[in-house]
Amino acid sequence: MSDSSESFQFDGFKEIFDNSMTNKISAAVTASLFLLLVVNAVDVMGNNDGVRSVLDGNNSWQVTFDEVIITQTDTVVVADGDTEIRTFTIDETLLDDGYRIGSFRMTITYGETSGVPGDPVDSVFTTIPQSDMNAQWSDENNSLSDSSSDGSDIDLMLRAYPDYDGQMKNITGFNEIQVLENWNMDGYGIGELQIEISVETQSMPFVADNEEEVTITLEIITFKPVAQQ
Amino acid sequence: MAQESLAPVAAITNLILGFITIAMSNRGDSKNSHKSFSALLIGWTFIFLAMYHTVEAILGQYYFETYPTAIDLGLFSYQGIVGADILVLILFGTDTALNILMLVMALHIPKDLGRGKLWNASIIATIAIYCILVPPIIFIGGFKIMALQEFIWVIVGVLWIHTYIRGIVLEHNTGENKYRSVSKASAILLIIWIGWQMVWWLSAFSFLNNEWFVSVLSSQVENPPVWWLFSVNFGWSIGAIAISVLFAGEVFRSVKRGMSVESWIVFGIFFIGFMNWIQDYLLLDAYYSCIEGQCEESSEIFELINYLTSGILIYLIKPLFLVYLMVQFKIVDTSSEQNRNLMRIMILLILLIVSSSIIELIQSLIPIPQMLSGSILAIGIVFFIGWEEKITSQFLSGGSEDDIESITGDGFEDSMLKNTSLVFSFVVFYIIIMAVIFANAGV
Numbered sequence: 001m002s003d004s005s006e007s008f009q010f011d012g013f014k015e016i017f018d019n020s021m022t023n024k025i026s027a028a029v030t031a032s033l034f035l036l037l038v039v040n041a042v043d044v045m046g047n048n049d050g051v052r053s054v055l056d057g058n059n060s061w062q063v064t065f066d067e068v069i070i071t072q073t074d075t076v077v078v079a080d081g082d083t084e085i086r087t088f089t090i091d092e093t094l095l096d097d098g099y100r101i102g103s104f105r106m107t108i109t110y111g112e113t114s115g116v117p118g119d120p121v122d123s124v125f126t127t128i129p130q131s132d133m134n135a136q137w138s139d140e141n142n143s144l145s146d147s148s149s150d151g152s153d154i155d156l157m158l159r160a161y162p163d164y165d166g167q168m169k170n171i172t173g174f175n176e177i178q179v180l181e182n183w184n185m186d187g188y189g190i191g192e193l194q195i196e197i198s199v200e201t202q203s204m205p206f207v208a209d210n211e212e213e214v215t216i217t218l219e220i221i222t223f224k225p226v227a228q229q
Numbered sequence: 230m231a232q233e234s235l236a237p238v239a240a241i242t243n244l245i246l247g248f249i250t251i252a253m254s255n256r257g258d259s260k261n262s263h264k265s266f267s268a269l270l271i272g273w274t275f276i277f278l279a280m281y282h283t284v285e286a287i288l289g290q291y292y293f294e295t296y297p298t299a300i301d302l303g304l305f306s307y308q309g310i311v312g313a314d315i316l317v318l319i320l321f322g323t324d325t326a327l328n329i330l331m332l333v334m335a336l337h338i339p340k341d342l343g344r345g346k347l348w349n350a351s352i353i354a355t356i357a358i359y360c361i362l363v364p365p366i367i368f369i370g371g372f373k374i375m376a377l378q379e380f381i382w383v384i385v386g387v388l389w390i391h392t393y394i395r396g397i398v399l400e401h402n403t404g405e406n407k408y409r410s411v412s413k414a415s416a417i418l419l420i421i422w423i424g425w426q427m428v429w430w431l432s433a434f435s436f437l438n439n440e441w442f443v444s445v446l447s448s449q450v451e452n453p454p455v456w457w458l459f460s461v462n463f464g465w466s467i468g469a470i471a472i473s474v475l476f477a478g479e480v481f482r483s484v485k486r487g488m489s490v491e492s493w494i495v496f497g498i499f500f501i502g503f504m505n506w507i508q509d510y511l512l513l514d515a516y517y518s519c520i521e522g523q524c525e526e527s528s529e530i531f532e533l534i535n536y537l538t539s540g541i542l543i544y545l546i547k548p549l550f551l552v553y554l555m556v557q558f559k560i561v562d563t564s565s566e567q568n569r570n571l572m573r574i575m576i577l578l579i580l581l582i583v584s585s586s587i588i589e590l591i592q593s594l595i596p597i598p599q600m601l602s603g604s605i606l607a608i609g610i611v612f613f614i615g616w617e618e619k620i621t622s623q624f625l626s627g628g629s630e631d632d633i634e635s636i637t638g639d640g641f642e643d644s645m646l647k648n649t650s651l652v653f654s655f656v657v658f659y660i661i662i663m664a665v666i667f668a669n670a671g672v
Contacts, residue, residue, distance in 0.1 A: 009348070015340065021402075022394050029387075033466060041458060050520075051449075
């Protein structure tokens with residue numbers, strides 16, 4: 001065939017199909033290919049249906065929290081003008097399985113202990129100083145310092161787990177693991193928690209009132225998240 | 230074990246090889262116009278591969294990493310960042326050009342399937358029309374249309390598998406070596422174009438590829454169309470069937486006639502399939518992580534195995550085997566003095582690229598100091614320069630008469646060869662301009 005041929009000629013096509021044995025093998029191979037294609041396509045479509053049922057299904061979840069409160073108490077006598085520091089050690093052994101520490105609530109109670117009628121109530125100043133404990137130290141809902149001069153209880157609060165307020169949350173996600181991801185982090189609230197207590201006594205003349213007994217109640221609020229659709 | 234991207238190396242290698250091949254395509258005393266056209270096809274394949282890998286490297290450097298599978302399956306959406314969008318659209322356009330080039334190559338090498346001026350002209354016209362129409366259709370109609378182009382892989386694969394089987398059968402029946410040359414050329418072409426899909430053959434047969442694909446499906450915001458789900462398997466399926474046929478053919482031939490270099494290459498790729506299957510099996514949980522658990526970051530093992538298997542086949546084996554094809558089958562006239570110097574550059578370049586890439590690969594596995602790897606490379610360079618004449622002669626004397634005559638076909642007029650280069654030059658500019666326009670329009 002010369003270059004000048006104007007027409008289409010497919011001698012090459014004819015030539016490559018000139019052997020019957022080759023054609024039979026190729027036909028079998030091509031049939032296998034199409035079978036593989038069809039079976040694979042059906043499998044992919046099945047996988048896609050499974051994926052879509054998750055992705056396009058109900059992805060709204062409600063996360064609620066089961067709370068368990070662990071209470072520890074301590075009593076300290078603080079002399080007038082002194083500052084006492086009490087330390088609570090919190091470790092994982094305190095926690096039930098699956099529970100994490102959400103926040104700490106401290107209640108400081110005291111009364112006039114001189115026993116003299118008419119003796120005015122002392123002033124108590126309390127502070128939770130920042131420590132190495134992994135907690136939300138700069139959370140705006142914290143109450144890390146307070147005082148009392150009328151004998152009323154002092155309530156302090158420190159949030160340990162990010163965003164934990166015990167309230168139900170609406171979250172979207174494809175599965176329970178994804179939904180609970182933010183509520184299953186370890187390490188928050190573990191370590192040492194201190195409280196500084198200072199006392200200024202108020203006393204009547206000729207009455208010896210130079211100290212005050214203060215009771216610290218620490219409530220460790222632990223939670224376990226539960227996801228429901 | 231951080232792996233350096235091989236894309237920049239592949240870009241430079243392919244670019245130089247492209248220019249050299251195009252320059253050599255029309256030179257030589259014993260010029261055969263069909264071989265000139267074949268050389269042009271290979272030369273422009275190098276240029277488009279260079280363009281693809283350059284853009285891929287820039288995209289990775291400044292925006293995000295991309296993978297060939299993501300381009301082939303159209304797993305992209307407009308980012309709203311003009312620079313990144315332009316680069317991605319160029320990748321789609323270049324990939325389109327490479328697909329049609331592969332089809333045209335299958336119609337011409339090793340056997341010219343059609344003849345006549347009209348046939349040759351229609352081939353060139355088809356390239357032009359395809360490259361002009363398909364990229365805008367993809368840019369407007371949605372990137373997922375890219376996956377339909379994998380049907381070209383199926384056609385090409387079936388064609389080369391058939392010529393391979395024919396070569397093996399006729400060699401066995403007649404005992405003539407010329408048929409081995411045909412089967413050898415078909416096998417090399419299959420490995421060049423779809424070799425990187427072959428390494429997943431066992432996962433394709435055991436449907437583990439589809440399990441991997443769940444990780445892709447779970448990233449799709451909308452339910453993908455059925456035709457796309459059907460198309461995504463074209464690549465793996467033709468790759469699996471092709472390597473199975475090559476393996477069976479080479480085993481049969483090895484038993485009857487003994488092993489050859491090509492047999493070892495086929496057995497190597499076949500073996501990699503087992504390795505990749507094990508990897509797929511081990512990572513099953515990770516593939517389902519986004520829908521059944523917490524999305525897992527891409528595994529380091531997956532990255533490394535991909536790098537050492539598909540990565541090598543895409544970035545290094547393609548140019549290496551294309552050069553081997555040209556030299557072994559004398560697609561360019563290496564006997565002419567004009568081409569000999571260019572051939573030397575080509576061979577030395579390939580040797581250097583391969584040695585530096587091997588060192589890089591070793592470095593990604595074992596952290597050896599750069600001073601040491603630099604010294605090893607320097608020793609290699611000295612060796613190559615010292616034995617340059619001998620190495621070149623050995624390369625050029627590789628092809629037998631049967632190999633040289635196995636690639637036959639109709640003649641092309643000089644004007645058609647010029648038109649071919651003009652069409653491809655136009656396609657390069659067209660792809661870039663279209664990408665700039667569409668990315669700026671934010672379609």
